Structures are given as structure tokens and as C-alpha cells.
């Protein structure tokens with residue numbers, strides 16, 4: 001049966017998900033589709049989501065955004081990775097960086113050479129893996145600059161992402177989208193009308209009676225999942241038994257005196273606390289498990305852990321980690337928090353928005369006859385969620401901590417076989433058993449496994465091809481290169497001031 005062409009796209013929700021979706025569709029399918037976005041100021045947005053991963057650079061390139069203008073408008077800063085404090089054990093610290101550590105040689109990843117050096121034929125090298133990290137050296141010195149590779153060597157340079165103010169980001173994308181023809185409608189969706197035969201959504205009705213009709217709907221209504229969850233009845237797969245945090249308290253504080261180029265995630269008694277440096281303020285939040293700590297104690301923990309003066313009271317957010325059984329049903333796809341939520345530990349939610357939007361655009365049907373595209377979309381989104389879930393579980397499960405009920409639970413919980421397999425493979429051989437399309441690269445798995453306390457029992461025998469003196473010289477040269485490269489970089493604060501100072505002056509409180 002011939003189904004009608006899809007001409008009108010309705011996006012419900014104007015948080016980060018709604019406006020990224022609107023901007024990308026306007027840019028890539030704007031000539032073919034009429035796009036209307038409905039949002040409600042009375043309901044508002046979740047208001048968090050300020051740290052990203054490097055894939056956002058690709059989104060900006062697709063949208064044609066100028067990086068410096070983007071950072072000025074969102075009061076953004078650069079991010080080289082996430083510093084994990086007290087995760088593997090109390091007192092431990094490591095940086096999960098966005099780049100390689102040291103320098104890979106041929107097919108052999110650097111950590112195998114490092115592992116060989118600390119097993120040491122003659123004199124074991126006492127240095128840690130991060131002594132060979134360009135990113136850590138820059139992060140520790142609070143320096144930043146553009147560096148694709150290190151000098152004339154094959155060593156990769158600084159890989160980075162951004163921190164930005166979530167509300168300014170949504171406003172920035174709104175202006176971008178409206179300039180490209182997206183219509184914004186203010187109103188609260190009160191009811192949904194469906195086609196009696198197909199069950200497809202035909203229109204939504206807003207308070208006051210206005211109807212907005214469409215051929216395809218994107219549910220960006222946040223945790224409410226108004227269309228896909230509530231109206232179409234797509235259920236939710238709950239992953240809290242592996243990722244037990246279910247609440248957060250968020251509070252801004254004054255700008256950090258030294259603007260460091262990384263997010264900090266400090267493990268606490270029953271969860272963890274984030275610190276995100278922005279140009280005009282610092283974003284902070286305590287993510288915790290309500291089964292292991294009261295809301296009052298969680299708020300006290302947050303406020304006691306601030307590095308600068310609080311600029312407000314903690315704001316509570318509740319969530320359940322997991323995902324929808326399907327991401328697209330009938331003529332409706334859910335993007336953003338409505339599709340599922342993997343807690344913010346590795347800043348993956350904005351990336352998931354971006355990857356779902358680009359996948360949806362790649363598979364977007366010309367007409368309502370979309371079963372094959374829908375199945376493929378659901379298959380790929382489910383795989384992506386599962387891979388990120390495993391990476392997050394590793395952070396909680398791979399720990400020596402037993403100092404609280406929460407950490408004893410995490411250490412001893414049953415985890416998916418896919419996580420156990422990766423831990424065992426790495427512990428035995430230093431090899432990484434990630435899927436080919438996993439978002440996180442080998443270097444990420446290696447850093448988190450070593451950072452959380454797995455020391456591989458062996459290394460790749462190909463790393464033996466170098467003689468012991470050659471290996472020592474290689475490692476010494478790397479350290480010299482890193483020191484020299486980092487000392488030539490400007491401070492992060494100077495780089496921002498020179499190229500992307502925030503459009504508004506910094507808060508007086510700072």
C-alpha cells in the first residue's frame with residue numbers, strides 16, 4: 001500500500017535534545033520538511049548536561065558552527081578528560097583522557113610497552129602509565145592549545161571536548177534553528193490524537209485547544225516521554241541493579257580560581273560528585289543512590305564538597321537508569337532523556353542525542369512505510385546503549401572500596417557477562433575486548449581498567465621486538481617530548497580570554 005509522503009515533522013520538547021534535533025534536521029533535511037517545535041516554558045528543562053565528549057566537534061562541523069563563537073555564546077571551556085578521584089580505592093586518582101597515552105608503535109598499543117617496562121628485565125620502571133600522558137601533563141598545568149600531533153613525531157596531540165552552560169546552549173541552538181526555518185510554538189501538550197487503523201500519531205492538542213498536526217513526531221519531552229512512553233506505551237528496561245544511582249542534586253558555584261581543562265568526578269559514600277568548570281561559574285552535582293543515603297545527607301555531602309562559594313540551593317532531579325524497549329515506534333522516535341538515561345558519569349547523554357539524530361536522519365523514511373528503517377534504527381540504538389552501559393558499570397564494579405554499604409554492593413554485584421569478559425581478558429593479557437563500533441576506544445578502556453586497579457599480568461609479545469635499551473630510550477624521549485610540548489602551551493584561561501571570552505562578563509560572585 002502506498003503511504004503518504006512525510007512532509008511535516010513535529011518535535012515536542014525544547015531542551016538540549018529538542019533543539020539539537022531541530023538544528024540537525026533543519027540543516028540536513030530542511031528543504032524537504034516543514035519543522036515545528038513545541039515546548040513549554042512553564043514545564044522547563046532538566047537544566048543540567050554541561051560536559052561533553054569529542055564527538056560533539058563532529059556535530060558542530062555538520063551544523064557549520066564556528067568553535068570560538070560557540071564557546072563565547074555558551075560560556076564554554078575546553079575539556080581534555082575526566083579526573084576520577086577515589087574510585088578504584090580511597091586516595092586514588094586518574095584522568096580518563098580523550099587521547100592516547102604515550103605513542104602506539106605499529107600495531108602495538110603503548111600500554112604494552114609501558115607494562116613491559118614496569119615488569120622490567122633489569123631495572124623495573126617505577127613510572128605510572130600517566131607519566132606518559134600529554135593530556136595529563138596539560139591538565140595538571142591547566143594549559144590548553146590546539147595540537148593535532150606532537151612536533152614532527154607520530155604522537156597524537158590533544159583530543160578535546162567542551163563544557164558549556166546548558167541553558168545558553170539550548171538558546172544558541174534555538175536561534176540557529178529558527179534562522180533556518182524551524183517554527184517554535186509555546187504550549188503544553190494536553191492530548192494526543194491517533195489514527196484509528198494504524199495507531200500512528202496524527203496530531204497533538206495544546207492547552208487552549210490549538211492542534212498541531214504532523215506526519216512524523218519526535219518525542220524530546222525528557223523523562224516524561226510523553227509520546228513514546230505515555231501515549232504509545234513503549235516500556236522501560238530498568239538497569240538500576242547495575243547502575244544504582246537514581247537521584248542527583250545540582251548546584252552552581254563561583255568560577256574556579258584556576259580554570260582547569262577537565263571535569264572532576266569524585267566518588268562519595270553512596271555515589272559521586274561532579275565539578276564542571278565554566279567561564280562564568282562552576283557546575284556541581286551529587287549523583288547518589290537513594291537506597292544508600294538520605295536526601296539530606298546527600299545535600300550536605302554536595303555542599304561540603306564544593307571548591308567555591310555556592311550560588312544557590314541544591315536542585316533535586318530523579319531518574320532511573322535504563323532505556324526504552326524501542327526507540328522508534330509507529331511514526332514517533334524518542335530522542336534525549338525520553339529514550340533512556342545512562343547516568344552522567346562519562347558525559348554520554350548529549351552524545352547519544354547527537355548519534356540518535358544523525359542515525360534517524362540517515363534512516364529517515366520518505367513515506368510512512370518505514371518498518372525496515374525502524375527496525376534498523378532500534379537495533380543500532382539498543383547496541384549503543386548496551387556498550388555504554390558496560391563501560392559505566394566497570395567504574396562502579398572494578399573497585400577495592402569496601403568502606404560503605406554502597407561500595408560493597410557495587411564491588412560484589414553480578415554484572416553482565418560482557419563486562420566480566422572484558423575485565424578478565426585485560427587482567428590476563430592487557431588486551432581490550434571491545435566491540436568494533438564501541439563509542440569508547442581501546443585507550444579509554446585501558447585507562448579506566450588501569451586507573452581502577454587492574455594491572456595486566458602480561459603484555460603483547462610484539463612489544464618484545466625492541467631491545468631493553470631501545471625501550472628505555474623510547475620512554476625517556478616521550479617524557480621529554482611531552483614536557484616540551486606542554487610548556488609551549490598557553491594557560492587554558494589565557495587561551496579562552498584570547499579566542500573565546502564569554503559574551504557576557506563573568507558573574508560578580510566570581
Ligand SMILES: Cc1cc2nc3c(=O)[nH]c(=O)nc-3n(C[C@H](O)[C@H](O)[C@H](O)COP(=O)(O)OP(=O)(O)OC[C@H]3O[C@@H](n4cnc5c(N)ncnc54)[C@H](O)[C@@H]3O)c2cc1C
Nearest residue numbers: 013014015017045046049051189221222336337344349350
Ligand atoms: C543529573 C544529570 C546530569 C547530567 N549531566 C550530563 C552531562 O554532563 N553531559 C551530558 O551529555 N548529559 C548530561 N545529562 C543529560 C542531559 O542533561 C540531557 O541529555 C539533556 O539535557 C537533554 O534533555 P532533554 O532535552 O531530553 O530533556 P529536558 O531538558 O527535560 O527537556 C524536555 C522538554 O520537553 C518539554 N515538555 C515536557 N512535557 C511537555 C508537555 N506536556 N508539553 C510541552 N512541552 C513539554 C519541556 O518544556 C522541555 O522543553 C545529565 C542529566 C542529569 C539528570
